[in-house]
Amino acid sequence: xxxxxxxxxxxxxxxxxxxxxxxxxxxxxxxxxxxxxxxxxxxxxxxxxxxxxxxxxxxxxxxxxxxxxxxxxxxxxxxxxxxxxxxxxxxxxxxxxxxxxxxxxxxxxxxxxxxxxxxxxxxxxxxxxxxxxxxxxxxxxxxxxxxxxxxxxxxxxxxxxxxxxxxxxxxxxxxxxxxxxxxxxxxxxxxxxxxxxxxxxxxxxxxxxxxxxxxxxxxxxxxxxxxxxxxxxxxxxxxxxxxxxxxxxxxxxxxxxxxxxxxxxxxxxxxxxxxxxxxxxxxxxxxxxxxxxxxxxxxxxxxxxxxxxxxxxxxxxxxxxxxxxxxxxxxxxxxxxxxxxxxxxxxxxxxxxxxxxxxxxxxx
Numbered sequence: 001x002x003x004x005x006x007x008x009x010x011x012x013x014x015x016x017x018x019x020x021x022x023x024x025x026x027x028x029x030x031x032x033x034x035x036x037x038x039x040x041x042x043x044x045x046x047x048x049x050x051x052x053x054x055x056x057x058x059x060x061x062x063x064x065x066x067x068x069x070x071x072x073x074x075x076x077x078x079x080x081x082x083x084x085x086x087x088x089x090x091x092x093x094x095x096x097x098x099x100x101x102x103x104x105x106x107x108x109x110x111x112x113x114x115x116x117x118x119x120x121x122x123x124x125x126x127x128x129x130x131x132x133x134x135x136x137x138x139x140x141x142x143x144x145x146x147x148x149x150x151x152x153x154x155x156x157x158x159x160x161x162x163x164x165x166x167x168x169x170x171x172x173x174x175x176x177x178x179x180x181x182x183x184x185x186x187x188x189x190x191x192x193x194x195x196x197x198x199x200x201x202x203x204x205x206x207x208x209x210x211x212x213x214x215x216x217x218x219x220x221x222x223x224x225x226x227x228x229x230x231x232x233x234x235x236x237x238x239x240x241x242x243x244x245x246x247x248x249x250x251x252x253x254x255x256x257x258x259x260x261x262x263x264x265x266x267x268x269x270x271x272x273x274x275x276x277x278x279x280x281x282x283x284x285x286x287x288x289x290x291x292x293x294x295x296x297x298x299x300x301x302x303x304x305x306x307x308x309x310x311x312x313x314x315x316x317x318x319x320x321x322x323x324x325x326x327x328x329x330x331x332x333x334x335x336x337x338x339x340x341x342x343x344x345x346x347x348x349x350x351x352x353x354x355x356x357x358x359x360x361x362x363x364x
């Protein structure tokens with residue numbers, strides 16, 4: 001018996017739209033089974049994980065805080081993935097952006113004026129873009145695998161952050177704790193709308209809308225889609241694959257770096273040995289759950305942010321492992337990819353004899 005995936009001649013547009021909803025539903029079902037297997041009340045676990053965080057004003061504010069970097073990083077990654085460039089290192093770009101953006105308030109703490117915060121944001125975006133361009137240049141120059149190089153650079157960035165916080169950038173008045181000095185008010189993003197959200201959220205939503213317009217209405221958006229579908233067709237249209245690779249990685253890295261700077265200048269207000277619960281990796285799920293569309297990514301960002309808040313809720317209330325959020329995030333990515341695969345392919349069961357008569361049909 002052989003299991004084959006046969007490409008469909010046409011795929012359902014309705015199912016393509018419903019795929020994320022189906023994936024979320026299947027994730028909820030399996031999450032309930034996980035709670036039951038661990039000896040917990042599945043109904044209570046699902047309520048505290050998915051519903052309770054939406055009933056409290058404090059939890060909603062935290063939901064917005066955690067969704068903001070996920071949306072911004074996810075929007076940048078969507079540009080890479082749409083152009084068929086596989087950037088897996090957004091976590092490292094996030095960290096390097098935070099380091100670049102923190103340079104002024106840590107090294108020059110007396111520099112406090114109206115330019116401090118704008119310069120921090122620009123430096124953070126530049127830092128993330130430069131870090132992302134390393135695997136991009138290696139790809140176009142030496143044909144290296146960008147998945148491996150971008151992923152390995154995550155660990156380099158993490159170790160660099162740890163070294164700086166424990167060494168040169170450690171707070172001299174911090175009683176030897178591994179943390180930087182607190183940022184001044186001039187280096188801190190303000191809250192808006194009666195402190196219900198941070199300015200970083202508005203910046204993120206504005207960027208998402210700009211990217212949505214670019215992808216839908218501009219030549220550059222058309223270039224990204226065409227080159228992602230067929231590089232050969234794009235070359236006939238005069239598009240350069242090398243330039244697009246550099247552009248996609250620079251945008252993704254720049255937005256991840258900007259997210260890193262906004263995170264340390266708002267939620268954390270300083271550098272710590274660990275500044276991210278895995279935003280760069282979770283944003284990959286956000287990008288695909290949002291169908292690589294910035295508008296869809298906004299919704300997906302809040303869905304994945306809910307997993308962080310819900311994970312903390314079930315851990316404190318029910319004694320569930322703090323890894324439950326990561327497990328559910330992994331399940332969600334699995335079901336998203338599985339649903340997408342079944343939309344594009346159909347499953348066919350064949351015997352070895354039937355396969356041989358067909359002349360060895362292509363299979364996956």
